[in-house]
Amino acid sequence: MSVDEYVLDTPRLRGFVDEVRAAIEASGSPAEACERIRPGFEQLLADAGWLPAQFQEAAPESGMGGGIGQWLLFRAGDGSLSLFSLVVPPGAQTPVHDHLAWGLVGLYRGTQDEEVFAPDGGALRLVDERALVPGDFYALLPPQDDIHRVRTTSPETSVSIHLLTNDTGCVWRHAYDPDTGEQSPFRSGYVNVDCENGAS
Numbered sequence: 001m002s003v004d005e006y007v008l009d010t011p012r013l014r015g016f017v018d019e020v021r022a023a024i025e026a027s028g029s030p031a032e033a034c035e036r037i038r039p040g041f042e043q044l045l046a047d048a049g050w051l052p053a054q055f056q057e058a059a060p061e062s063g064m065g066g067g068i069g070q071w072l073l074f075r076a077g078d079g080s081l082s083l084f085s086l087v088v089p090p091g092a093q094t095p096v097h098d099h100l101a102w103g104l105v106g107l108y109r110g111t112q113d114e115e116v117f118a119p120d121g122g123a124l125r126l127v128d129e130r131a132l133v134p135g136d137f138y139a140l141l142p143p144q145d146d147i148h149r150v151r152t153t154s155p156e157t158s159v160s161i162h163l164l165t166n167d168t169g170c171v172w173r174h175a176y177d178p179d180t181g182e183q184s185p186f187r188s189g190y191v192n193v194d195c196e197n198g199a200s
């Protein structure tokens with residue numbers, strides 16, 4: 001069994017991960033766990049000091065395209081939890097994609113427009129559009145609202161923080177053509193670590 005990986009190894013981050021694990025352990029459902037995690041996540045988004053600049057940099061060669069960087073901060077050895085920053089340069093947007101895991105997602109820097117899609121008879125239907133500012137966050141509870149794309153609307157790069165209950169950068173997910181709904185296999189990867197166990 002693999003061990004936990006703290007790419008950003010600080011007492012602040014270890015404390016947060018310990019809180020998250022305790023919340024999950026004490027909860028009977030993902031929704032309940034998200035409620036318990038919310039206060040700590042909100043503090044993380046409000047704290048300007050814990051995330052080093054290197055994890056807020058764009059990444060020209062990334063798997064997301066557009067210079068979008070997905071930086072791993074922590075992942076559990078058993079693949080049950082990951083924390084990462086997603087850095088989207090001004091004007092760039094992600095592919096339409098899913099996540100296949102529940103968790104919390106929030107904006108740390110910059111502003112974004114988010115479009116949320118739902119499957120609709122083989123196609124995709126736009127079900128929500130939101131403008132996000134720093135401190136905004138939501139619980140992601142798939143399959144509800146699991147398909148989206150985000151675009152940076154600020155003149156500065158946007159940075160969002162993702163706490164999800166899989167190894168999001170390394171699992172095979174789906175990207176979608178928003179016009180036809182056609183799916184394709186999608187693995188975003190991380191800028192700063194490899195996906196060693198690529199099987200399944």
Ligand SMILES: [Fe+2]
Nearest residue numbers: 097098099148
């Ligand atoms: Fe996403």
